[in-house]
Amino acid sequence: MVKDKVILTDCDGVLLDWEYAFSQWMGRHGYVAKDTTQYSIDKRYDMDRPFSKKLVRMFNESAAIRKVPPLRDAIKYVKKLHEEHGYVFHAITSLSNDTYAQHLRTKNLIELFGPTAFEKYVYLDCGADKDEALHEYRNSECFWIEDKLENAECGIAMGLNSVLMAHNYNIDTSLLRVNNWKEIYHMITDQV
Secondary structure (H helix, E strand, C coil): CCCCCEEEECCECCCECHHHHHHHHHHHCCCCCCCCCCCCHHHHCCCCHHHHHHHHHHHHCCHHHHHCCECCCHHHHHHHHHHCCCCEEEEEEECCCCHHHHHHHHHHHHHHHCCCCEEEEEEECCCCCCHHHHHCCCCCCCEEEECCHHHHHHHHHCCCEEEEECCHHHCCCCCCEECCHHHHHHHHHCCC
């Protein structure tokens, strides 16, 4: 069954520039990235993996999550898809199980994209896989916009139209990659 006018989307690295906000937060705490091509924070900052996971959770549950800036041209084209073409978005994000962090993320998305663009918010624990959350949309052929290769591949396995937002850390793939929301906008509206 196709979910008409529903676009599934990750938040960090897709709608929001989490990488920029996190690097600013890390800098304020005395950390500097060593290899920005790495997805894993432990490799990016050359630190112990358990400690890096703790820092990511601390950031995701901090007040800083309320003001993560938009990624590239996300605001313009998400609004166009919603306001001019009637699409609604379901955010599926591995942020935190903390309800206060979830509330701050929701406020951030509403402030950036408006009060009606997002119909649903699915919050998973920090770093959690999205398999279970995507299962609800299995074989729906919904567009699934993601930046993490494993989650995009999961979407394909579930019968979704996975699109990978291009970053340095997801270059080595044959999956469909886009540089911005303008490309997604034309991909979706040119099909209609």
